[in-house]
Amino acid sequence: MTYITNGFTLKSWLLTKDHKRIALMYLIAVSVFFLLGGLYAAAIRLELLTPQSDLLESGSYNKVFTQHGVIMVFFFLIPAIPAVLGNFFLPIMIGAKDLALPRINLLSWYIYMIGGSLTLYALMQGGVDTGWTFYTPYSTTFSNGYVMAVGLGVFINGFSSILTGLNFIVTVHTMRAPGMTWFRLPLFVWANYATALVMILGTPVVAITILLLALERVGHIGIFDPSIGGDPILYQHLFWFYSHPAVYIMILPSMGVISELISNFSRKKIFGYEFIAFSSIAIAVFGFLVWGHHMFVSGQSMYAGMVFSFLTMVVAVPSAIKMFNWTATLYKGSVSYDTPMLYALGFMGLFLIGGLTGLFLGSMGLNVHLTDTYFIVAHFHYVMVGGTVMGYLGGIHYWWSKMTGKLYSEFWGKISAMLVFVGFNLTFFPQFILGYQGMPRRYAAYPEELQVLNIFSSAGASVLGLGLTLPVMYLTHSLIWGKKAPANPWMLPGLEWRIPSPPPTENFESTPVVTWEAYEFGEENGLDLDEARKRDLATV
Amino acid sequence: MAEHHDIEHTEAHKEHIGLPGYFAVFGVLVVGTILTYFVATIDLDSILFPGANTLVALLIAFTKMTCVILFFMHVYWQSKMIWLSAVAGFFWMAIMFAYTMQDYLTRVTGTFNP
Amino acid sequence: MSTHDHYHPPGLQHQFEDMKQQEESVSIGMWAFLVQEIMFFGGLFTAYLVFRSRYPMAFAAGSNHLDAFWGGLNTLVLIVSSLTMALTVYYAQKGNRNMQVILIIATMFFGAVFLGVKAIEYSDKFNHGLVPVAGLNHKSKAEEPAAKEEGKTAAGEKHEPNPRGEFQWTGENYEASVKIITEAHEKKYLTKYEEVGYYSNGELDQNKVRDKVRIFYWIYFVMTGLHALHMIVGLGLMTWLLIMAWRGTYSADYYSPVEISGLYWHFVDIVWIFLFPLLYLLGRHFMHGGGH
Numbered sequence: 013m014t015y016i017t018n019g020f021t022l023k024s025w026l027l028t029k030d031h032k033r034i035a036l037m038y039l040i041a042v043s044v045f046f047l048l049g050g051l052y053a054a055a056i057r058l059e060l061l062t063p064q065s066d067l068l069e070s071g072s073y074n075k076v077f078t079q080h081g082v083i084m085v086f087f088f089l090i091p092a093i094p095a096v097l098g099n100f101f102l103p104i105m106i107g108a109k110d111l112a113l114p115r116i117n118l119l120s121w122y123i124y125m126i127g128g129s130l131t132l133y134a135l136m137q138g139g140v141d142t143g144w145t146f147y148t149p150y151s152t153t154f155s156n157g158y159v160m161a162v163g164l165g166v167f168i169n170g171f172s173s174i175l176t177g178l179n180f181i182v183t184v185h186t187m188r189a190p191g192m193t194w195f196r197l198p199l200f201v202w203a204n205y206a207t208a209l210v211m212i213l214g215t216p217v218v219a220i221t222i223l224l225l226a227l228e229r230v231g232h233i234g235i236f237d238p239s240i241g242g243d244p245i246l247y248q249h250l251f252w253f254y255s256h257p258a259v260y261i262m263i264l265p266s267m268g269v270i271s272e273l274i275s276n277f278s279r280k281k282i283f284g285y286e287f288i289a290f291s292s293i294a295i296a297v298f299g300f301l302v303w304g305h306h307m308f309v310s311g312q313s314m315y316a317g318m319v320f321s322f323l324t325m326v327v328a329v330p331s332a333i334k335m336f337n338w339t340a341t342l343y344k345g346s347v348s349y350d351t352p353m354l355y356a357l358g359f360m361g362l363f364l365i366g367g368l369t370g371l372f373l374g375s376m377g378l379n380v381h382l383t384d385t386y387f388i389v390a391h392f393h394y395v396m397v398g399g400t401v402m403g404y405l406g407g408i409h410y411w412w413s414k415m416t417g418k419l420y421s422e423f424w425g426k427i428s429a430m431l432v433f434v435g436f437n438l439t440f441f442p443q444f445i446l447g448y449q450g451m452p453r454r455y456a457a458y459p460e461e462l463q464v465l466n467i468f469s470s471a472g473a474s475v476l477g478l479g480l481t482l483p484v485m486y487l488t489h490s491l492i493w494g495k496k497a498p499a500n501p502w503m504l505p506g507l508e509w510r511i512p513s514p515p516p517t518e519n520f521e522s523t524p525v526v527t528w529e530a531y532e533f534g535e536e537n538g539l540d541l542d543e544a545r546k547r548d549l550a551t552v
Numbered sequence: 553m554a555e556h557h558d559i560e561h562t563e564a565h566k567e568h569i570g571l572p573g574y575f576a577v578f579g580v581l582v583v584g585t586i587l588t589y590f591v592a593t594i595d596l597d598s599i600l601f602p603g604a605n606t607l608v609a610l611l612i613a614f615t616k617m618t619c620v621i622l623f624f625m626h627v628y629w630q631s632k633m634i635w636l637s638a639v640a641g642f643f644w645m646a647i648m649f650a651y652t653m654q655d656y657l658t659r660v661t662g663t664f665n666p
Numbered sequence: 667m668s669t670h671d672h673y674h675p676p677g678l679q680h681q682f683e684d685m686k687q688q689e690e691s692v693s694i695g696m697w698a699f700l701v702q703e704i705m706f707f708g709g710l711f712t713a714y715l716v717f718r719s720r721y722p723m724a725f726a727a728g729s730n731h732l733d734a735f736w737g738g739l740n741t742l743v744l745i746v747s748s749l750t751m752a753l754t755v756y757y758a759q760k761g762n763r764n765m766q767v768i769l770i771i772a773t774m775f776f777g778a779v780f781l782g783v784k785a786i787e788y789s790d791k792f793n794h795g796l797v798p799v800a801g802l803n804h805k806s807k808a809e810e811p812a813a814k815e816e817g818k819t820a821a822g823e824k825h826e827p828n829p830r831g832e833f834q835w836t837g838e839n840y841e842a843s844v845k846i847i848t849e850a851h852e853k854k855y856l857t858k859y860e861e862v863g864y865y866s867n868g869e870l871d872q873n874k875v876r877d878k879v880r881i882f883y884w885i886y887f888v889m890t891g892l893h894a895l896h897m898i899v900g901l902g903l904m905t906w907l908l909i910m911a912w913r914g915t916y917s918a919d920y921y922s923p924v925e926i927s928g929l930y931w932h933f934v935d936i937v938w939i940f941l942f943p944l945l946y947l948l949g950r951h952f953m954h955g956g957g958h
Contacts, residue, residue: 110681112691178698185633186691187681213644216702220709224888231799233884235713240877241863246716249652250709300647304655316655523683574756578749582742585942589738592947602855605951609943616939624752624932626925630693637697641704648705648712656716 014417014514029114030517034121035100036415041125042096043484045087048132050477052080057439057473060466065456073456074141075157081144083135086166087128089400090258093265094211095124095176097407098204100415102180104508104515105198107189107524112182120175127169134161143454145255148236148247152228160229163222170219173261177211180204189507191526198506198530199275199288203268206292210257210264210299218254221247245311252303260299262396264292266359266403267334273356273406274338275531276504278345282531284337291330298327308379317376324374331367335360350502351425355406358433362398366391369444384454387447390440397436405432405483412487413501417514418494424486431479438472505532568626577623581616588612677920689922696926700933703896707937710892714885714944720859723850724878726949727843731796732886733787737946740783741938747776748935755928758911758921766911766924773931774904777897784894791883795826795834798884803831833883835876843875846952886945893941896934903927 015032018024025033055076059067068076103111111117134140140157142150151159184197184205224235225247234240236247275282282288304312304320338360347353369391373379382388413419442465447453451462458466500509505528511520569577588609596604622628627638682688718725750772757765795803806828826836835843847864850856856864864875907927910916916924 108681112681113695114679114681116695174702178695178702181698182691182695185694186687212698212702213640213705216706217648217709220706224709224713227884227888231884233798233880234877235717235881235884241721241874241881243716243720245655246652246713249655250712253648253652253709300644301651304651312655313658315658316651319651319654568756571753571756574749574752577752578745581745581748585738585741585745588943588947589734592734592943592950595951597951606943606948609947610940613940613943617936620748620932620936620939624748625929626755633694634697637694637701641701644701645704645708645711648708649715652712652716653719656719 013516014512015517016417016514018517027118029110029118031099031103031111031114031117032415032515032517034117035096037121038091038095038099038124041121041128042088042092045083045128046092049080049083049088050480052076052083054473054477056080057470059456060458061470063458063460063463063466068456070456071141074143074454075139077454078140078143078157079135082131082140082162082166084396085144085258085262086169087124087131089262089396090173091124091176092262092400092404093269093407094180094204094207094261095120095172097269097404097411098180098200098207098265099176101411101508102201102204103183103187104511104519105201105506106184106187106192107507107520107526108183108187109518109520109523111179112187113179116175117179120172120179123175124169124172127165127167127172129165130168131162131165134158134165137161145251146222146225147251148225148228148244149238152225152236153232160226163226167219167222167226170215170222173211174215177208177215180208181212184208189524189526195286195289196526196528196530197289199271199282199285199292200265200268202289203264203271203292206296207261207264209293209296210261213300214254214257214261217250218258221250221254224250245307248307248310249303249312252306253300256303256306257296257299259392259395260295262400263363263403264295266400266407267292269403269407269410270338270356270359271334272506273352273410274341274360276410276502276506277350277353277356278342278347279533280341280345280531281529281533282337283340283343284333285530287333288337291333294330295327298323298330302327302374305374305376305379308376309383321374321376321379325371328367328371328374331363335364335367349426351420351422351429352406352410354426354429354433355402355409358429358436359399359402359406362394362402362433362436366394366398369394382447384452385447386443386451386453389453390443390447393440393443397440402432405429408483408487411508412490413497414508414513414515416491416494417497418490419497419501420490420494421486424482428479428482428486431475431482433479435472435475435477435479439469439476440472442466442468442472506530568629569623573623577619580619584612584616685919692922692926696929700929703933707889707892710885710889711940714889717881717885718948721863721878721881723847723856723860724843724864724875725882726952727839727846727875728879728882728886729946729948730842730846730950730952731794731839732946733790734946734950736783736787737942740780741942743776743780743783744935744938747773747780748932750776751928751931754907754911755921755925758916758924759918761917763911763914763916766916767908770904770908770911774901774908777901777904781894781897781901784890791887794839795828795832796883797831798833798880798887800833801831803828803833805829805831833876833880835872835879840872840875843879844870846949847875849952889941889945893934893937896937900927900931900934903930 015030018030019028025037028034055068056073059065059073059076061067065073099111099117103109135158137158140146140151140155140159140162142155142157142159146159146163184201188197227233228236233242235242236244238244271282271288302320302324304316305324308317308321349357369387373382373388373391409420409425446462446465446469449462451458497513499512501513502509507524507526508515510524591608591612592605594605596608621638627634678685678688682691750769754766754769754773757769791797792802793804797803806826826834828834847856847870851861851865863878864870866874904927907924910923
């Protein structure tokens with residue numbers, strides 16, 4: 013009996029403590045939010061097709077980009093990989109029956125749903141126009157949108173994130189199977205562990221910040237109001253103390269997925285395992301020291317700006333370590349170009365651009381020119397979409413057969429991976445140029461001479477949209493008509509490939525004893541490399 | 553099961569500091585509270601240096617906290633992981649303080665409240 | 667399917683191999699939660715740090731109106747409750763049901779006393795118009811002109827008229843803060859920021875001083891309020907613990923719920939150990955020491 017056939021009632025899903033079922037519930041919820049955020053993005057690109065603000069007037073445009081940001085950041089990017097893929101595979105990859113605290117895992121899903129519903133309610137009532145950052149004093153004093161309701165939604169949602177992180181930390185510490193030492197953990201587990209640290213240490217700060225914002229909005233005490241002795245920049249400090257590390261909550265798990273994909277689809281032990289593992293931890297730690305680079309032009313002191321600018325350069329080092337190690341893993345590997353690998357290679361290209369432009373922006377002098385322009389928008393979309401979404405889609409394709417027991421269409425998979433890559437670049441690369449030419453973000457209208465590049469961008473968005481719609485269709489199709497997946501379709505050594513697809517409720521018949529290193533390809537693991545090569549050749 | 557468990561936690565381990573120990577820690581905490589109350593009424597800022605009152609109050613508070621964490625919360629007998637998480641919480645709070653204050657303490661005057 | 671061929675003790679959840687793994691998990695989980703709590707309060711302490719470093723004199727003045735006696739008493743009450751909590755764990759380890767029940771009740775009693783004292787303090791602030799949110803203070807009518815001059819209500823107690831329940835920093839309170847601030851000003855202790863924060867055109871500006879003191883009171887209410895909220899959650903936890911202890915659930919082999927609830931309770935105590943000197947004892951030496 014698999015975990016899917018273990019009960020068919022609604023109750024058996026809604027009250028389940030099985031991490032795999034909770035992961036699927038998260039998958040559905042997160043997908044709905046992604047779709048919604050995508051619709052808002054479509055509205056933005058449609059509006060920017062013409063220089064005039066004609067489709068949306070400025071007020072509605074403010075609301076549309078705010079809601080795009082809030083939904084995508086808090087309800088898609090942050091939970092996507094940890095709560096779906098991490099929830100499903102972290103216990104399996106370390107040889108555990110479940111997460112250490114299954115009830116808290118279910119609770120985190122409900123908290124997510126409550127926070128999400130509250131936010132959706134606020135959006136239906138009229139939404140917010142503050143930008144996803146809720147900067148004061150606009151959000152506390154002037155905005156007449158539903159700041160309180162959305163803020164409360166984000167506040168509640170934060171605890172879902174905290175509980176997931178807490179669960180991961182405990183699980184990795186106490187639930188590893190015999191023989192599964194720290195340095196035998198798959199890198200996806202390391203990445204999720206580092207993410208969990210950030211979730212625990214950062215998320216409570218944004219919770220308290222939003223609480224302060226709400227109290228300020230109710231009471232008008234003036235803590236963020238400079239005219240009566242408060243300081244709006246304090247809000248920014250507290251907000252970015254979480255929200256910069258939150259970027260690493262989004263990107264770290266994705267990097268974990270990519271480490272899995274690069275090594276497994278090169279059929280080669282990953283190069284520099286320890287370096288990749290520790291660079292995840294380093295990113296998690298250094299990520300807390302750089303938040304001020306969001307505030308170079310906010311009025312923080314020049315000295316603080318210099319320190320934050322310098323530290324921003326430092327945080328690039330562990331990211332670069334990962335890139336170099338992945339590249340070295342590819343070298344002389346037996347690379348196959350299955351759909352997940354296409355996403356992984358796409359990630360490497362896009363994240364490289366996203367990361368390097370991050371260095372441009374982290375340099376204080378250049379930042380003054382580029383801040384609040386489309387250059388920023390392009391940069392963080394290269395990291396968030398080019399990084400997180402590519403990793404997420406790669407992971408979903410990679411583990412789809414294990415999660416559902418069905419094989420998706422490899423042909424359509426490859427088509428969609430290419431469309432996403434091409435569409436993405438067409439959407440966001442012109443925005444670098446637009447930003448450099450001075451087009452500010454968050455405006456519904458722009459000078460006419462910038463229209464050509466904006467049309468490119470909007471056209472690219474429709475290609476990207478098509479590329480993202482295809483997986484919904486062929487993955488859903490595979491659920492019903494897909495071929496039944498074998499336990500190990502790609503002949504890989506990880507623990508998750510040694511159990512049936514889909515896995516039984518208890519994951520393992522008996523607790524596994526791990527005697528091999530991570531990513532160890534070889535016949536002693538019952539993996540016939542030649543067999544796998546033949547299979548790859550047959551699919552080319 | 554139980555035997556296996558008890559081998560790992562010897563009887564001395566499980567008792568931690570025992571009843572006299574708990575009351576001793578309690579005594580330290582009470583003394584600390586009374587001390588901090590009366591030290592606050594002495595103008596150490598003038599006698600020693602500005603901020604001395606706050607420093608003394610915080611030193612006493614830290615001592616009290618350390619007593620509670622080590623003995624009431626049994627961290628003294630715990631694994632390294634627990635030590636680490638206890639320290640990490642305060643370390644990260646210190647990061648937040650330090651990097652926020654490095655801005656506030658180096659601001660140009662006048663921007664805050666013109 | 668999993669086969670539980672080994673002995674399965676009661677209280678062991680299905681995902682764990684043995685009790686030791688389960689105990690370790692809940693213990694690490696609780697500590698991770700406490701780290702989260704530290705950061706949660708950390709945001710408030712940062713706000714405190716920023717504004718106290720900006721307006722130390724206004725903070726001292728505001729703090730002087732808080733009653734350090736009640737604050738100190740509450741500190742002692744919490745310390746006693748921490749002791750009883752620690753002893754609860756001690757007797758849970760011994761499997762002594764009666765002592766557990768007695769000590770949990772004692773812990774809850776002291777927790778309730780703490781909240782009662784807090785209520786007394788809060789109502790004092792309410793009556794004196796020191797709640798920083800407009801409309802949440804005691805609303806006193808503006809009296810007849812004669813009575814207004816004396817600043818006295820019918821009850822003979824000093825009350826400023828406060829028809830809309832706004833934050834009040836007047837009368838004795840204001841005079842005391844004027845004393846502190848002017849003295850610091852004469853000694854050139856005030857930073858540039860502070861000076862412009864209190865003075866308009868070289869004169870002490872009552873409205874400006876009030877705004878800064880209000881920030882102190884705002885921080886006081888949010889910090890102690892959030893702390894009190896944690897106390898209430900703790901009392902809920904204790905109620906559950908009491909029921910379980912009453913049923914004799916805990917023994918030398920299974921007492922981790924008592925232990926982790928204790929961790930939470932001690933953490934809340936630690937927060938108060940810091941709140942007490944940072945909020946109540948700021949400006950006391952201006953009132954008592956140094957011959958001022």
